[in-house]
Amino acid sequence: MSPLCDCCGEHINKLNQQISVMRKEMKNLRQMLDSAVRGHRKHMISIQSAVSKIGLREPDKDQTPPPYSTAASPQAALEQGNIQTVPIGYITSCFSVKNGTPRQPTICGPSRAELRIQQSVFNNPEHALVGLEQYSHVWVIFLFHKNGHLSYKAKVKPPRLNGQRVGVYSTRSPHRPNALGLTLARLDKIVGDTIHLSNIDMIAGTPVLDIKPYIPEYDNPDSRMSSDETVDILNPQKDLDDQSGLIGEGCDDDDFCTSLSRDKSEADISVTDSSQSVSAQFSLHKDIHDVLEEVKAYATQRDLCQLSCSREDQVSDSPKTKAPDVTVDHPCYGEEAHSAIAGWIREPPVSSLEVRFTPQAERELADFLPTHLSGPSESDRPRFKFLRSPEEAAAAIRGVLSADPRSVYRRTRCRDRLFFFTLDTADITCWFGQGFAEVLQVRPLEQHIASL
Numbered sequence: 001m002s003p004l005c006d007c008c009g010e011h012i013n014k015l016n017q018q019i020s021v022m023r024k025e026m027k028n029l030r031q032m033l034d035s036a037v038r039g040h041r042k043h044m045i046s047i048q049s050a051v052s053k054i055g056l057r058e059p060d061k062d063q064t065p066p067p068y069s070t071a072a073s074p075q076a077a078l079e080q081g082n083i084q085t086v087p088i089g090y091i092t093s094c095f096s097v098k099n100g101t102p103r104q105p106t107i108c109g110p111s112r113a114e115l116r117i118q119q120s121v122f123n124n125p126e127h128a129l130v131g132l133e134q135y136s137h138v139w140v141i142f143l144f145h146k147n148g149h150l151s152y153k154a155k156v157k158p159p160r161l162n163g164q165r166v167g168v169y170s171t172r173s174p175h176r177p178n179a180l181g182l183t184l185a186r187l188d189k190i191v192g193d194t195i196h197l198s199n200i201d202m203i204a205g206t207p208v209l210d211i212k213p214y215i216p217e218y219d220n221p222d223s224r225m226s227s228d229e230t231v232d233i234l235n236p237q238k239d240l241d242d243q244s245g246l247i248g249e250g251c252d253d254d255d256f257c258t259s260l261s262r263d264k265s266e267a268d269i270s271v272t273d274s275s276q277s278v279s280a281q282f283s284l285h286k287d288i289h290d291v292l293e294e295v296k297a298y299a300t301q302r303d304l305c306q307l308s309c310s311r312e313d314q315v316s317d318s319p320k321t322k323a324p325d326v327t328v329d330h331p332c333y334g335e336e337a338h339s340a341i342a343g344w345i346r347e348p349p350v351s352s353l354e355v356r357f358t359p360q361a362e363r364e365l366a367d368f369l370p371t372h373l374s375g376p377s378e379s380d381r382p383r384f385k386f387l388r389s390p391e392e393a394a395a396a397i398r399g400v401l402s403a404d405p406r407s408v409y410r411r412t413r414c415r416d417r418l419f420f421f422t423l424d425t426a427d428i429t430c431w432f433g434q435g436f437a438e439v440l441q442v443r444p445l446e447q448h449i450a451s452l
């Protein structure tokens with residue numbers, strides 16, 4: 001076989017490259033086709049559901065109809081979980097676009113928004129807000145209306161995991177089977193039918209489906225644990241009496257039980273000496289705190305003593321008197337009350353960034369006026385709508401950029417390091433370096449749009 005000439009080898013290389021490109025295109029077409037098939041199925045299911053509700057589709061004779069399929073009443077739809085949501089209002093926020101909007105509400109504390117309850121929901125919207133001013137925070141249930149598509153996957157890539165995949169239900173990804181969002185916002189004030197919020201992560205125009213007051217005793221597991229410990233603190237003598245009954249139940253280790261009894265007697269003296277001051281002033285003094293620390297140690301030792309006594313009961317046939325069961329009037333959570341989260345939440349692969357301002361950006365930001373100041377001589381200066389000062393705006397910018405709002409693609413593959421986002425009425429230009437973000441320009445939003 002004769003060797004190939006240079007022109008033939010070059011031609012073969014070109015053909016190989018074209019074949020490689022064709023394979024990639026075919027792979028992309030398959031993925032697009034699979035996506036289209038899934039979307040078509042979802043649309044067909046929604047169409048069938050809509051047709052069945054209006055009674056245009058007759059059920060098959062050989063097929064047993066599902067429960068409540070013949071009833072088109074709202075009650076039947078509610079029992080099946082098929083409801084049509086109606087927004088109670090729309091968010092007016094300092095974030096006008098998705099780009100640069102915080103992914104969590106605690107990232108940017110100065111961020112503010114307003115929610116006005118629509119009159120189509122209540123004839124008197126302000127009546128629905130009576131009593132809400134007594135709370136400091138509210139849960140806001142909203143719709144991710146800017147997802148761009150209705151598709152979703154079982155595994156997603158959170159930006160904080162830098163490309164690693166986890167289950168969608170272990171994240172707060174907006175791309176979910178039901179594109180619902182939940183955020184905990186600070187309630188600043190209520191004026192008529194309008195709620196003023198801060199610490200938000202929602203863009204302008206977000207449909208809000210519901211709001212609920214935040215109650216730490218119900219929503220925070222740590223608060224539940226604290227409430228259970230408070231009951232024990234107010235009645236330390238009861239725990240000590242229970243321990244004395246357990247200690248006297250026949251422990252094999254005499255030195256161990258003697259030590260417990262001696263420590264209990266010392267604790268009784270401390271409780272007796274300080275109980276009068278507690279009842280008089282209802283405050284916990286140093287002696288009580290010492291006793292509480294001892295009670296925690298006794299609880300651990302009590303478990304060991306109970307284990308030893310239970311083993312003795314299994315060996316011995318003689319009946320023993322059991323300690324009375326302690327009943328409480330409230331649910332006792334114990335260690336289960338402590339919350340647990342994934343490790344990558346506290347220690348994500350993506351570290352926080354240092355945020356810098358160029359001198360020009362600082363001057364441009366200082367030129368903005370807060371929303372509550374006005375004057376005829378300063379009408380030509382840019383003005384914030386939500387933010388109260390340039391210092392607060394700088395803090396908000398630091399909060400947004402320190403959490404690295406870029407997507408995984410822009411962070412790892414995109415060569416363009418420039419980043420643009422809007423905050424209130426300011427259009428911000430910055431760039432990202434190794435471990436830092438630098439703000440280059442802060443221009444009024446109207447001026448930026450006019451220049452385009």
